[in-house]
Every structure is written in C-alpha cells, then in structure tokens.
Amino acid sequence: MNRHTVSCGVSRRTLLQAAVATAPAVLSTVARGADNGKRKAQIAITLDLEMSRHYPRRGMTEWDYQKGNLDEATKRHSVEAAKIASDRGAVIHFFCVGRVLEQADVSWLKQINELGHPIGNHTYDHVYVLAQKAEDIQFRFRRAPWLIRGRSIEQVLRENIRLTTVGLKQRAGVEVNGFRTPGGFANGLVGRPDVQNLLLDLGFTWISGKYPRHKTGPPKTEPTDEVYADIVRAQKEAQPFVYPTGLVEIPMSPISDVNAFRTNYWKLDYFLKAIGMSVQWAIDNGGVYDFLCHPSCMVVEDPEFKTIKMICDLVKQNPDRAEIVGLDKIAHRVAK
Ligand SMILES: [Zn+2]
Numbered sequence: 001m002n003r004h005t006v007s008c009g010v011s012r013r014t015l016l017q018a019a020v021a022t023a024p025a026v027l028s029t030v031a032r033g034a035d036n037g038k039r040k041a042q043i044a045i046t047l048d049l050e051m052s053r054h055y056p057r058r059g060m061t062e063w064d065y066q067k068g069n070l071d072e073a074t075k076r077h078s079v080e081a082a083k084i085a086s087d088r089g090a091v092i093h094f095f096c097v098g099r100v101l102e103q104a105d106v107s108w109l110k111q112i113n114e115l116g117h118p119i120g121n122h123t124y125d126h127v128y129v130l131a132q133k134a135e136d137i138q139f140r141f142r143r144a145p146w147l148i149r150g151r152s153i154e155q156v157l158r159e160n161i162r163l164t165t166v167g168l169k170q171r172a173g174v175e176v177n178g179f180r181t182p183g184g185f186a187n188g189l190v191g192r193p194d195v196q197n198l199l200l201d202l203g204f205t206w207i208s209g210k211y212p213r214h215k216t217g218p219p220k221t222e223p224t225d226e227v228y229a230d231i232v233r234a235q236k237e238a239q240p241f242v243y244p245t246g247l248v249e250i251p252m253s254p255i256s257d258v259n260a261f262r263t264n265y266w267k268l269d270y271f272l273k274a275i276g277m278s279v280q281w282a283i284d285n286g287g288v289y290d291f292l293c294h295p296s297c298m299v300v301e302d303p304e305f306k307t308i309k310m311i312c313d314l315v316k317q318n319p320d321r322a323e324i325v326g327l328d329k330i331a332h333r334v335a336k
Helices: 003-007 012-021 023-033 072-087 098-102 107-114 139-143 153-172 193-201 225-238 257-263 268-285 295-301 306-316 327-335
Strands: 041-049 092-096 119-121 179-185 206-210 288-293 322-324
Touching: 041 072, 041 268, 041 295, 041 306, 041 327, 072 092, 072 107, 072 295, 072 306, 092 098, 098 153, 107 119, 107 153, 119 153, 119 179, 153 193, 206 327, 225 268, 225 288, 257 268, 257 295, 268 288, 268 306, 288 295, 288 306, 288 327, 306 322
Parallel strands: 041 092, 041 288, 041 322, 092 119, 179 206
Antiparallel strands: none
C-alpha cells in the first residue's frame, strides 16, 4: 500500500478483510464473468459534466432547471482531472450535458477532447429516459412546458439525445463516445425495450444506466463494516451485461459521489475507503469498476483529486491485473 492510500485511511488489511468477507459471492463471478480470473480488471473513471443540486452549497437547486450551465470552478476541475489522468497515462470517460454547448466558451471541453479523453452523450437537458408522463421528463419542461408541447415523450427524448450528439460535434469537434442515462436505475433498462431500441436507433451500441442498490447507513454517520461490505458486495451487481436487444450495459459502480456526499453527508475518508475496497475487489476478481462522479460535486468534496489519484495508484500497483480504460473498451470486451 503506498503512501497516498495510507494517508487516505485505507489500509491493506481493510481491503483484505473486505475481500474475505465477500469471497463466496466473488467466486461465482470469477468463474462466470472473468475467465477464471485470467482477464485483467477494467477500471473506468467517469465524470458527468453537469451541475448538481446543493452544490457548491446546500440550497442551490436552480441547477435542476439549468443542468448544463456549468460554473467556472466545475469546468476548471474537469480540465484539471483530465490533465492529472493524462499525466498518469490514464483516461477519463466524460459524459456531457448538451446545453453546456450554448455557453460562450467551450474551449475547456475542446481541451479535454484534445487530450484524448472520450466524451459521451448525457442528453441535452438531463432528461429522465424512463419517464411515463411529460411532467416527469425534466424540471425545465415543467417550468416551460411549451418547449415540448404537442410532442410525445419518445419524440422529446429522441430529440434531446440527438441534439447533444450534433452539438458536441458542431461546437466542440467531439465524436460522441457512448451514452449515460441521467440518473442511475437499480435495474437499468430491463423491461424497457422501447428505450433500448431508441438508443440503438440513435447509434449507441452501449450505455451506462444501471446503478445497483446497496446500503449506506444513516446520513451523517460513519459507515459501519457492514455498509462497506455491502458496497463491495454490490460490485457483482455492477458488472456489464447485454440486454436482449443487443444493447450493452456498463453499470455505474457504487458508491457515487452524490450518494455519499450529498445524500449521506459522508466525509472524504469514508468515500475513499469505500471506493478503494471496491476497486480492489475488481482487481482481485478480474471484474469491472466504473467509478461515477461529478466535477460539480467533487470540486467541493475532493478538491485535491484524492479519489482519482488513489484509483490510478491502485491500478498502477497491479499492472498485470488491471488497466484503466474508457467504457467503450469495456463494451468491446463484453460484446465479444
Ligand atoms: Zn447526470
């Protein structure tokens, strides 16, 4: 265990204890999904480019209506994260809300693109792709329903996704790389072949939309060993799979930044411990870990990029067993 991870409060012993605690569940995953452990673990670091409610301070909820109106601190943090990853030979997979492309300056996004980091589609307005009623699609359209009046939910979703792909290309020169659903769903898109087919029709072969259930413990409380163990357990529910339509799903791996910090008021050390244990699980089992965070949250909660650096360090310590990749590379392996 290197100096950095020790300073973050994640000890080798803690990681081993977590691995032992989840061993029986792990073995079946190894046999099924990872060629008896011969495959390299694939670790992804993903940043969703949007504003998050209650950041940079509690009570800020206007972002619900302006998800793409990124503030300067969020954009700076995103570029800095990209540079840190590049310096370490790693890649970050970004997912961008299309409305940010209406801002005066998009040079920051071009910079990320030019560094070689993949950028995917996160819809134009952060729309809810499982919506059954027009008012559930997005806050913006609840306030301004005339923007979508007369159109079906399917038409609104299709246009919201299509325009993001077009805008990223026209304004920032970005070739869209994959799709992430706004919000994560415990069952992903299971039972929604209509949404799967919509995304396939829009040219996506893989998406990231599932976020499995797990324990967190009560808010403002240090997580117990049981909570940490349950987050590690949930990693096997966060492994990639193929929907019956042929669309590949690469779930988000718990715990997300907004779940830990915004919903549960975690301290950074708790978060680092949970992420460290989970990444170690993936490394030990030839699995996938898809780290999900938002620069609008992390610029406040982890301004020194400790989490991203820790993930890079864990992979670097295991060069024969793990690699940091974009989600497209994970999807390619799943589809084979
Ligand atoms: Zn989002």
